[in-house]
Amino acid sequence: MRFDARHIPLQRLLLILAGLWILASATGEAAAKDWNTYNIGGRSYVSDENVAKFYQFQRFAKEGNDRIFQHPSLVMTWRVGSQSIYVNNIKFNLSFPVIENGGKAMLSTVDLAKLVDPVVRPSYIKKPINFDTVVIDAGHGAHDSGAKGVMGYEKNYALDMALRVEKELKARGFKTLLTRRTDVFLTLGQRVAIANGQRNAIFVSLHFNSSGSRTAEGIETYALAPQGTRSTDGSSPWSSPLNGNTRDAENIALATSVHAHAIHELKSVDRGIKRARFNVLRGINKPAILFEGGFITHPTEGKLIHDEAHRQRIAEAIANAIVKFRTAVGSKR
Numbered sequence: 001m002r003f004d005a006r007h008i009p010l011q012r013l014l015l016i017l018a019g020l021w022i023l024a025s026a027t028g029e030a031a032a033k034d035w036n037t038y039n040i041g042g043r044s045y046v047s048d049e050n051v052a053k054f055y056q057f058q059r060f061a062k063e064g065n066d067r068i069f070q071h072p073s074l075v076m077t078w079r080v081g082s083q084s085i086y087v088n089n090i091k092f093n094l095s096f097p098v099i100e101n102g103g104k105a106m107l108s109t110v111d112l113a114k115l116v117d118p119v120v121r122p123s124y125i126k127k128p129i130n131f132d133t134v135v136i137d138a139g140h141g142a143h144d145s146g147a148k149g150v151m152g153y154e155k156n157y158a159l160d161m162a163l164r165v166e167k168e169l170k171a172r173g174f175k176t177l178l179t180r181r182t183d184v185f186l187t188l189g190q191r192v193a194i195a196n197g198q199r200n201a202i203f204v205s206l207h208f209n210s211s212g213s214r215t216a217e218g219i220e221t222y223a224l225a226p227q228g229t230r231s232t233d234g235s236s237p238w239s240s241p242l243n244g245n246t247r248d249a250e251n252i253a254l255a256t257s258v259h260a261h262a263i264h265e266l267k268s269v270d271r272g273i274k275r276a277r278f279n280v281l282r283g284i285n286k287p288a289i290l291f292e293g294g295f296i297t298h299p300t301e302g303k304l305i306h307d308e309a310h311r312q313r314i315a316e317a318i319a320n321a322i323v324k325f326r327t328a329v330g331s332k333r
């Protein structure tokens with residue numbers, strides 16, 4: 001029987017994000033002796049069986065090219081040849097595809113360390129930031145209007161969203177700082193400087209998407225690409241570490257929480273958690289993500305985003321996600 005991750009209720013996903021999934025084997029750091037690594041084509045990999053054993057999944061199944069790792073509160077699926085995996089039906093884009101070797105499905109150790117581990121057990125992230133402030137960045141502004149949608153401009157939707165997220169976060173006890181509160185232009189460098197000027201903060205950049213095709217729709221969330229990996233769009237790897245790479249684990253955990261809440265609460269199309277090297281992400285030394293809240297060029301989604309009740313629901317989802325992220329990584333105020 002094929003296990004269908006769509007039947008996992010939201011509460012279970014949130015349990016994981018809250019770091020309540022205490023693994024029996026997880027007594028501390030993932031010791032090197034627990035991992036048997038393979039060098040394949042100059043890259044380091046771990047096997048499906050090793051992952052199943054290390055995290056003590058109760059069920060591990062091979063179904064053709066698919067691998068299913070199952071725990072009462074978590075289902076992860078891989079597919080040989082695919083560059084995405086699913087955790088509780090949320091889509092994650094890997095830095096490298098899952099490959100096959102001697103009947104085993106192999107995951108790169110970069111994706112193990114930079115994606116699977118912080119997503120599956122966020123409470124093990126080392127020295128997470130203790131934040132009480134959220135820097136909220138409304139994308140674009142003034143002459144930079146961003147995407148032009150079926151009903152309006154990205155810059156206006158992004159600013160409205162930022163103000164709504166601020167209100168929701170304040171109601172949940174956070175301090176907030178907006179990079180802009182009006183229709184003004186800021187360089188990307190200015191946005192980075194505002195974030196880096198805060199001590200105990202995380203950074204969330206808010207955007208809406210566009211496409212010439214008009215059929216593209218859904219939500220996607222970006223975290224900085226790890227050192228030496230391609231972006232999801234295929235841009236070449238950067239060999240030198242970036243400011244933002246000091247927060248790789250927190251970046252992906254924050255992206256997971258925000259993306260999962262948005263997908264579940266809004267029932268939007270899931271375009272996945274992606275990797276990029278956007279200026280705002282690479283320059284910031286705090287946990288940072290860039291959220292694309294839907295396509296304003298899509299005839300239906302564009303109208304939905306124009307509706308302020310919908311933007312309010314997105315804002316509430318983001319605020320709920322930030323509360324969950326703080327709990328999940330065990331950060332204290």
Ligand SMILES: [Zn+2]
Nearest residue numbers: 139146207208
């Ligand atoms: Zn934008």
